[in-house]
Amino acid sequence: MLSxxxxxxxxxxxxxxxxxxxxELKDGTNQQKYEALAGIVRDYVSRTWxxxxxxxxxxxxxxxxxxxxxxxxxxxxxxxxxxxxxxxVCKAALEELNINLDELENFEHDxxxxxxxxxxxxxxxxxxxxxxxxxxxxxxxRYKYGFFEQKIIDGKQVEVSDEWLKEGxxxxxxxxxxxxxxxxxxEIKVDYINGGMNFTHVNYEPVLAVPYDTPVVGxxxxxxxxxxxxxxxxxxxxxxxxxxxRGEFLQAIEYxxxxxxxxxxxxxxxxxxxxxxxxxxxxxxxxxxxxxxILRHFKKQDxxxxxxxxxxxxxxxDTHPTLAIPELMRILVDEEGLDWDxxxxxxxxxxxxxxxxxxxxxxxxxxxxxxxxxxxxxxxxVEEINKRFCEELWNKFQGQWQKISDxxxxxxxxxxxxxxxxxxxxxxNGVAKLHTEILKKKEMSNFYYLYPxxxxxxxxxxxxxxxxxxxxxxxxxxxxxTIGESFIKHPTDLVNFERFLEDKSTLEKLGKIKxxxxxxxxxxxxxxxxxxxxxxxxxxxxxKRIHAYxxxxxxxxxxxxxHNALIDNPNLGIEPRTFIFAGKAAPGYxxxxxxxxxxxxxxxxxxxxxxxxxxxxxxYLENYNVSMAEEIVPGTDxxxxxxxxxxxxxxxxxxxxMMNGAVTIxxxxxxxxxxxxxxxxxxIVIFGLTADEVFNYYKFGGYNSIxxxxxxxxxKRVLNDLINGKYHQDKERFRxxxxxxxxYNDEFFVLKDFDxxxxxxxxxxxxxxxxxxxxxxxxxxxxxxxxxxSDRTIEQYATGIWGSEVIYKNL
Ligand code: 26W
Numbered sequence: 001m002l003s004x005x006x007x008x009x010x011x012x013x014x015x016x017x018x019x020x021x022x023x024e025l026k027d028g029t030n031q032q033k034y035e036a037l038a039g040i041v042r043d044y045v046s047r048t049w050x051x052x053x054x055x056x057x058x059x060x061x062x063x064x065x066x067x068x069x070x071x072x073x074x075x076x077x078x079x080x081x082x083x084x085x086x087x088x089v090c091k092a093a094l095e096e097l098n099i100n101l102d103e104l105e106n107f108e109h110d111x112x113x114x115x116x117x118x119x120x121x122x123x124x125x126x127x128x129x130x131x132x133x134x135x136x137x138x139x140x141x142r143y144k145y146g147f148f149e150q151k152i153i154d155g156k157q158v159e160v161s162d163e164w165l166k167e168g169x170x171x172x173x174x175x176x177x178x179x180x181x182x183x184x185x186x187e188i189k190v191d192y193i194n195g196g197m198n199f200t201h202v203n204y205e206p207v208l209a210v211p212y213d214t215p216v217v218g219x220x221x222x223x224x225x226x227x228x229x230x231x232x233x234x235x236x237x238x239x240x241x242x243x244x245x246r247g248e249f250l251q252a253i254e255y256x257x258x259x260x261x262x263x264x265x266x267x268x269x270x271x272x273x274x275x276x277x278x279x280x281x282x283x284x285x286x287x288x289x290x291x292x293x294i295l296r297h298f299k300k301q302d303x304x305x306x307x308x309x310x311x312x313x314x315x316x317x318d319t320h321p322t323l324a325i326p327e328l329m330r331i332l333v334d335e336e337g338l339d340w341d342x343x344x345x346x347x348x349x350x351x352x353x354x355x356x357x358x359x360x361x362x363x364x365x366x367x368x369x370x371x372x373x374x375x376x377x378x379x380x381x382v383e384e385i386n387k388r389f390c391e392e393l394w395n396k397f398q399g400q401w402q403k404i405s406d407x408x409x410x411x412x413x414x415x416x417x418x419x420x421x422x423x424x425x426x427x428x429n430g431v432a433k434l435h436t437e438i439l440k441k442k443e444m445s446n447f448y449y450l451y452p453x454x455x456x457x458x459x460x461x462x463x464x465x466x467x468x469x470x471x472x473x474x475x476x477x478x479x480x481x482t483i484g485e486s487f488i489k490h491p492t493d494l495v496n497f498e499r500f501l502e503d504k505s506t507l508e509k510l511g512k513i514k515x516x517x518x519x520x521x522x523x524x525x526x527x528x529x530x531x532x533x534x535x536x537x538x539x540x541x542x543x544k545r546i547h548a549y550x551x552x553x554x555x556x557x558x559x560x561x562x563h564n565a566l567i568d569n570p571n572l573g574i575e576p577r578t579f580i581f582a583g584k585a586a587p588g589y590x591x592x593x594x595x596x597x598x599x600x601x602x603x604x605x606x607x608x609x610x611x612x613x614x615x616x617x618x619x620y621l622e623n624y625n626v627s628m629a630e631e632i633v634p635g636t637d638x639x640x641x642x643x644x645x646x647x648x649x650x651x652x653x654x655x656x657x658m659m660n661g662a663v664t665i666x667x668x669x670x671x672x673x674x675x676x677x678x679x680x681x682x683x684i685v686i687f688g689l690t691a692d693e694v695f696n697y698y699k700f701g702g703y704n705s706i707x708x709x710x711x712x713x714x715x716k717r718v719l720n721d722l723i724n725g726k727y728h729q730d731k732e733r734f735r736x737x738x739x740x741x742x743x744y745n746d747e748f749f750v751l752k753d754f755d756x757x758x759x760x761x762x763x764x765x766x767x768x769x770x771x772x773x774x775x776x777x778x779x780x781x782x783x784x785x786x787x788x789x790s791d792r793t794i795e796q797y798a799t800g801i802w803g804s805e806v807i808y809k810n811l
Contacts, residue, residue, distance in 0.1 A: 002044055002084050009040075009086070010093040016040045025097065031167065033099060034077070034107035037090070038170035041080050045215045049224035056135045057301055060311065062804045064129065064136035065294055067287060067324055068122040068317035070266070071140050071227060072114030072147075074466075074626025076171050076214075078105050082470050083131070083217040109164045110625045111171075112146035113229075115270035116545045117652055118356050120626065121431075121790075122317055124652075127463040128794035130218035130225040134804050136794075139290040139321075141282060142172075142212045142229035145265040150584045150623045155600030159587050161265075172212040172229070180209045180292040181235065182285050188376050199334050201377055207259050208233040209289030219465055219488075230289045232262035269586045270545055271362045277370055284375055287323045295331060305336050309349035313802035316425070318356045319364045319417035325351055325424030326381040334377070340384070352427035352801045354458070355418070356649050358435070358443050359549070365414040382420065386410045389423050396450065407446050422447045422454070427801045429458045432650035432671040434691060442695075458797055459674055460650040461790035464491045467656045471630035474513040475660065475782070482506060492786035497779060507775040510661065514637065514778070521635035525580075525619050531607060533617045537576035538768055541662070542640035543624055543632055546585040546592040549647040553737060554750045555579070555640055556599050558758055559606070559618060560718040566612045575768050578617045582624035582632065591736055596620070598734050601727040629653070634660045637774075638764060641666040642757065644748040646694050648672075659785035661778035663767070665760055667753070671788070678784040683777045685767075687760035688753040697749070705746035708754070715754055 004012075017025050017036035025033075056063065081087040091101045114120060122138065129136030148159040186204030190197055209230045216225040234256040261278065262285050294312060295305070303311055314324055325347060332343035372379040386409040393404045405411050409419045422428050422444065428451075430436030436457035440448040448455050469476050469488065479487060483496040500506040518535040525531055542555050559579055566572055581599050585592030603618035621628065639657035641648075641664055648670040658664060658675055666672040667688040676684050689697075697703045709715055719741060721727065722734040741750055768774050786792075798804045 002048075002086060004044070004086065004089060006089050006093045006096070009089050010096060012040045012043075013037060013093060013097070016043075030104060031107050034104045035168070035170060037094075037104055038077055038108070041077060041084070041086070042170060042215075044084060044086070045080060045217055045224055048217075048222055049215050049226075051222070052135075052224045053226075059135075060301075061135050062311055062313060062802065063294075064134060064313045064315065064798075064802050064804055065139050065290065066122065066125060066129075066136060066315045066317065067139045067290060067321035068119070069140060069283065069286070069320040070114030070119030070317075071111075071122045071126070071138055071229070072116070072119030072626060073111040073123045073126075073214075073227075074630070075105060075108040075110055077108050078470050079127070079466055080215075080217050082465060083127075083219045085220045109167065110146075110627050111164060111169075112162055112625055113140065113143050113266055115147060115266070115268060117650070118270070118318060121356075121460055121652060123626075124461065124463040124466070124790040125794055125797075126216045126225065126227055127219075127465060128461070128790040130216045130223050131221065131463075131465065132791055132794055132798070133218060133221055133223050134794065134798050135225065136804075137225055138216070138227035138229075139286065139294075140227070140229050141263050141266075141286045142231040143263055143266045144231075147266055147584070147625075148268055148587070152596070152600065152620060152622045155597050155604070157585055157593050157596050159268075171214045173214075175211045175213055178211050178293060179233075180289040180296075182207045182209050182232075182288045182292075184281065184284070184374055186376060188380065199377060199380075205255070205259075206235045207262065207285065208235045209285060211289070211293065228290070228293070230263065230286045232259050232285060234259045268584070269588070271357065271359050271547055271549075272586065272589070273362055273364050275365070275367055275370065277374065280366055280370065280374060283320055284323050284327070284378065287321050288327050291324060291327050291331065305332065305338070306342065306346070309346050312350055313804065314351045315797070315802070316351060316353045316421060318354065319421050322353070322364075322417045322421045322424075323375075323378060325420060326378045326385065329381050329385070330377055333381075344385075344388075348424055348426050351425040352429075353421040353425040354429050354431065355421075355435075355439060355444075356431055358438055358649065359647065364417040366417070368410065368413050368415060371415055382409065382415060385420065385424065393450075403446060407450075418444075419447075422451070426454060427456060428454045429456045429801065430649065431458065431460045432674060433457055433459060434646070434668075434673055435649040435670060438646060438691075456800060458793055458800070459671055459788075460652050460655070461788050461793035462652050462655045462659070463791075464488075464659060464786075464789045466630070467633065468659050472513075472517065472634040472660050474516055475510075475634065478506070478509055478513060479782075487786065490786075491789035491791060494786040495783050497783040501776050501779040501783070504772070507772055507779065510775045510779055511771060514635070514661065517635035518637075519635075521580075521631060524631060525621070528622065529619055531617060531619055533578045533619065534576055534614065537578045537617070538637045538764070539580060539635060540577050540638040540640065540764075541580045541632060541636040541657070542642075543580070543582040543621075543629065544651075544653055546583045546595055547589075548591055548740070548748050549644050551642050551644060551748060551750055551753075552581065552583070552595050552599065553741075554642055554753060554757060555581075556595070556602055557715075557718050557750065557754065558761060559616070560602055560721060561714050561758065562616060562761075563602075563606050563609070563612065564714070564717060566615060567609075570611065570613070573765075574615060575765055576615050578619060580619045580621065580632065580636075582621040582628065584624060591740060594734060594736050598722075598727065598737060601734075605727060629656070633657055633662075636660065636662040637768070638662060639664045639666075641669070641672050642688070642753075643667060643669045644694065644753075645669040645689050646691050647748070655785065655788035658781045659788065661782045663764070663774070663777050663781065665764060675788075678787060679780050683780040683784075685760050685763055687756040689749055694749065703745065703749070703752060705751045706742055708751040709742060712751075712755065714758075715751055 146162040151158045183204040189200040214227040332338045487493040522535045639662040641654045650671040665685040722738045725731045
């Protein structure tokens with residue numbers, strides 16, 4: 001923890017301002033003030049960063065490298081100030097200069113290099129690794145354009161590119177001297193030397209991978225780890241102006257553009273795999289650069305490559321970085337001269353893999369032709385891995401050809417990345433108990449049978465530093481006042497808050513804090529959407545990526561139904577509610593985009609219907625991102641976690657809401673089950689099909705959505721309203737949603753769960769009417785949320801997978 005007093009901070013800030021902007025503070029813009037502030041925080045961080053690196057080099061402790069195509073960091077200033085222990089000093093120093101820290105923080109552009117759950121998890125993990133003093137570094141891609149910005153125009157999503165680097169990025173350092181070359185295309189020349197084979201890659205296209213390092217500050221512990229993101233650039237001598245005279249100028253420009261396109265933009269799909277060559281290029285690009293630089297560093301520290309697995313752990317976040325396996329094999333065999341078996345032992349001991357989804361359409365499978373042309377040597381390595389794996393299978397499952405072909409890494413003209421990831425790593429984990437069981441017993445049962453010891457569960461978590469201490473200072477203060485500060489380092493100590501839930505005044509304070517947070521949100525809703533909502537109404541929140549399995553449609557249908565019920569009976573005994581939605585749809589996902597449009601149409605109709613006396617309001621917040629989540633989560637009463645059971649691997653927003661004292665309405669899916677186990681059925685509202693019921697329907701059939709439609713007049717009415725022009729003058733506008741539910745038999749059991757969902761919502765209504773009871777439920781959720789801190793998750797990864805030492809104590 002840095003000890004800097006207010007005066008020193010103030011002087012440092014003023015000096016920094018003048019130094020970087022060359023004007024006086026009084027003449028500066030807020031953007032410039034933000035930059036100066038970020039600049040001094042960076043300076044403070046740099047010293048510790050250097051110390052951490054030195055310490056790591058000296059200690060010889062095992063280094064973890066977390067490979068992920070996505071890191072959804074959000075803003076970094078507030079996080080860094082909090083973790084450095086400087087927030088209060090900074091706030092006070094700035095106040096003396098008439099500057100409001102909260103306002104300045106808004107000038108930082110969100111670092112949105114991720115789609116959703118998987119990317120945000122990676123960001124939480126970085127924070128926990130640093131805070132637990134685990135030498136753990138992130139490795140990814142520095143996309144020039146992050147996840148697109150969403151505009152809602154006429155109720156529809158419009159995508160705008162995310163120019164997050166336009167104003168510069170105060171946190172990154174370009175390390176040109178640490179660049180690596182990544183090779184694409186070309187051919188492999190094989191020479192036979194002394195009875196061995198020698199592989200030379202010729203005629204390839206070289207790409208310069210330039211690292212940009214971002215500090216990851218641990219919580220008050222003098223640790224700063226590194227997130228290294230790679231940017232693709234043309235190798236300079238290839239872009240030789242002398243070629244201009246040879247008439248190859250255009251070719252040179254083409255080369256430059258083709259290279260730079262690699263790290264140009266993040267793919268905005270988070271559940272559909274499309275076999276795009278550029279995505280494969282991205283994957284090999286960052287994995288190859290990352291591994292080359294790790295090995296270069298390892299060897300510089302006099303590491304003996306044969307003991308790499310004792311000193312290095314490579315973790316792959318879903319299958320996207322799976323090429324780490326053949327890339328490491330390539331280097332160990334071709335460049336380090338190890339024999340195959342030894343290289344394989346080292347590789348599998350070094351690599352571990354997390355699966356994040358069981359949606360079949362999300363599984364990555366690359367067409368052989370594309371793969372082979374782009375990565376000729378890597379393809380040869382994968383072929384060899386596959387050949388040896390199939391031999392293993394032949395020995396184990398003699399004659400079971402179907403099984404062997406199902407499990408092969410290469411089959412049906414494709415390379416199956418999940419198979420490669422399982423075979424080439426020593427650990428395969430799911431992200432919640434149910435998810436892991438589904439992997440073991442269903443999706444990957446063949447592999448589980450073959451390698452039972454590889455499979456394990458690591459239930460996801462969230463960093464309580466960002467998602468409680470930083471985003472909800474009011475609640476944090478109440479917790480400190482009641483249970484003391486130990487929960488900051490030991491989040492399971494939050495359980496001590498349970499004792500205070502019998503105390504009326506604590507409950508009242510809890511209610512007031514929630515109201516204050518809801519008022520902030522109310523103001524944002526008014527400012528951004530022009531909709532005035534009542535902060536005393538139930539804030540019923542459904543925010544996440546828009547996807548059929550997450551069932552925003554189920555939520556929307558019940559709002560339509562509630563509206564019908566209110567029209568039929570204006571005296572209906574319901575508590576006023578504000579339904580809040582936010583989330584982005586993949587640009588090519590028609591149904592998801594149509595869902596956004598439906599919600600906005602429903603909002604328009606309901607918000608302007610004077611017959612219902614403002615009892616319900618519907619809001620769609622534009623451009624959901626990490627910073628917006630930090631504002632929404634503390635101001636939520638009811639957290640909607642209503643995915644079709646078995647489909648949501650874990651979910652992590654469920655944990656954020658719980659920690660901020662929202663009550664959850666949920667299916668028994670993903671980590672919702674574990675939340676229920678913590679708070680018991682008393683303090684969560686559960687509904688819907690169980691996993692067994694869902695599996696039975698998928699296996700044996702027997703579900704007929706049209707029957708439900710015919711037998712439930714509420715459902716019939718809302719579905720008919722989708723196509724009778726009630727919500728849009730173009731009657732056909734929401735036809736696809738209707739067809740999905742009726743003609744295509746409702747794959748995600750929306751109609752099946754409808755009645756149970758409505759009854760669950762009625763229970764919420766009753767519970768909310770009793771403020772003491774409701775606040776107690778909220779308090780119970782807070783008290784039992786500690787286990788969902790990502791510190792717990794990371795400790796489990798460290799001890800159970802990576803074999804790294806976990807040192808809590810401050811250095
Ligand atoms: C190839 C396209 C693609 C891109 C991303 C397919 C799949 C993904 C991710 C694996 C999707 C994802 O973000 N999964 C989410 O991971 C979270 C963190 O573990 C879980 O909490 C969510 O339940 C899961 O949907």
